[in-house]
Amino acid sequence: MSTLSVSNITDGTDTVETGYVVNGSAKAWVNTNSGGSPLSSLNVATVTDNGTGNYTINFTSNFTIDGNDNGVAVALCAGNNGEGVRCAGSTSGTLELRSYNASNAALDRHVSASIHGDLA
Amino acid sequence: MSHLWDRLAEAKSRLAPVQSKYRVLFEDPTQPDAPAAVLVPDPNWMAAALEGNILPPIDTYLRDRDVPDGQPKEHPYAEPIGAMTEEEAIEYLIQKDIPPQVWRDYQGNRSVLKIVPVELIPSDRSFRNAWKINQTEMEMAA
Numbered sequence: 443m444s445t446l447s448v449s450n451i452t453d454g455t456d457t458v459e460t461g462y463v464v465n466g467s468a469k470a471w472v473n474t475n476s477g478g479s480p481l482s483s484l485n486v487a488t489v490t491d492n493g494t495g496n497y498t499i500n501f502t503s504n505f506t507i508d509g510n511d512n513g514v515a516v517a518l519c520a521g522n523n524g525e526g527v528r529c530a531g532s533t534s535g536t537l538e539l540r541s542y543n544a545s546n547a548a549l550d551r552h553v554s555a556s557i558h559g560d561l562a
Numbered sequence: 563m564s565h566l567w568d569r570l571a572e573a574k575s576r577l578a579p580v581q582s583k584y585r586v587l588f589e590d591p592t593q594p595d596a597p598a599a600v601l602v603p604d605p606n607w608m609a610a611a612l613e614g615n616i617l618p619p620i621d622t623y624l625r626d627r628d629v630p631d632g633q634p635k636e637h638p639y640a641e642p643i644g645a646m647t648e649e650e651a652i653e654y655l656i657q658k659d660i661p662p663q664v665w666r667d668y669q670g671n672r673s674v675l676k677i678v679p680v681e682l683i684p685s686d687r688s689f690r691n692a693w694k695i696n697q698t699e700m701e702m703a704a
Contacts, residue, residue: 469567472604477687480604482579485570487607488659491600494690500659502607502617503567503638507631534631550687561567562626562635 470501470557476550495541495548499555506560507534519554527553534562566638569616570606577613579605584652585683587695588664589674598693600683603655611654614645620654652677673697 450457470485478491490498505514516537518527524544531538537557543549586601610616618640626635646654656665660675668674673695684693 478600479602483604483606484574485567486604488604488655489602490659491602493597493599493693494687502570502610503565504626504635534635548691550690561565562638 465560466558468556468558469503469505469561470499471555472499473554474552476552478553481552493548494550497539497541497553499537499539499557501535501537501557504535504562505557506562507532514557514559517556517558525549525551527551527555563639563641566618566640569642570610573610573613573616574606577606577609580608580612581605582608582648582652583680584648584677585680586652586656586660587676587678587683588660589672589695590661590664591668591670591672591674592661592663597691598695601655601659603652607655608648608651611646611651612648615642617642617654619643620657623658 448460450459451463452458468484470483472483472486472489473481474489474497475481478489478497480486480489485502486499487502488500490500492498507514514532514534514537516529516532518529518539525542527539527541529537530540537555539553539555541549541551541553582603582605584603587598588601589598590596607617618637622635622637622640626637629635656675656677664675676695
């Protein structure tokens with residue numbers, strides 16, 4: 443494998459530090475089916491199906507998180523017709539997700555999540 | 563030693579995902595009213611486990627549980643272990659991702675953890691929140 447070692451990246455007009463890009467990339471992501479089974483992912487060891495619309499993502503390489511649960515940022519993909527997905531909590535090694543319908547009742551559906559933050 | 567995340571990213575680009583033929587059912591004794599949970603191995607993780615020299619020893623995760631948040635963790639830079647069989651990989655995941663009160667500390671008579679073939683997980687999820695581990699057979703019971 444070749445390694446490209448550069449301090450900055452530019453398109454000829456704008457220049458950013460390489461670290462800006464590396465630190466901004468997702469350190470974990472997952473796409474599951476409606477039963478919680480991971481279909482595609484990065485840095486995910488398992489997904490726990492806890493019940494209807496209730497999933498726990500377990501990371502392989504944990505994140506750094508402080509005592510106030512700060513440190514992990516999550517982007518979620520919601521569904522159609524008012525369906526949605528929300529983050530119900532996180533630790534350095536897990537992310538709790540809940541999916542629901544337009545009436546806010548738990549609903550099984552596929553879930554996509556992109557997790558950003560500093561790795562442990 | 564490279565960071566675990568770097569090894570995972572490299573492995574993902576090189577290894578074909580492996581769908582496990584097993585699932586792990588468990589009930590948390592501290593939440594008796596909760597339905598049975600199903601632990602599903604990630605295909606990329608399973609590929610890395612079967613390949614070897616990517617994942618850290620399970621002991622490092624167990625020790626890291628006692629390390630306060632914000633402090634350096636051991637598992638990202640630990641020397642990776644060799645290839646596992648699928649059965650060994652499932653045992654690894656049980657210790658890593660299921661609470662110790664299920665697989666280590668539980669003293670009761672009820673069976674709270676079972677490794678089952680994928681086919682035994684019901685495809686009908688109509689009564690998902692009523693799932694419990696069948697105590698007489700290797701099946702789910704609603």
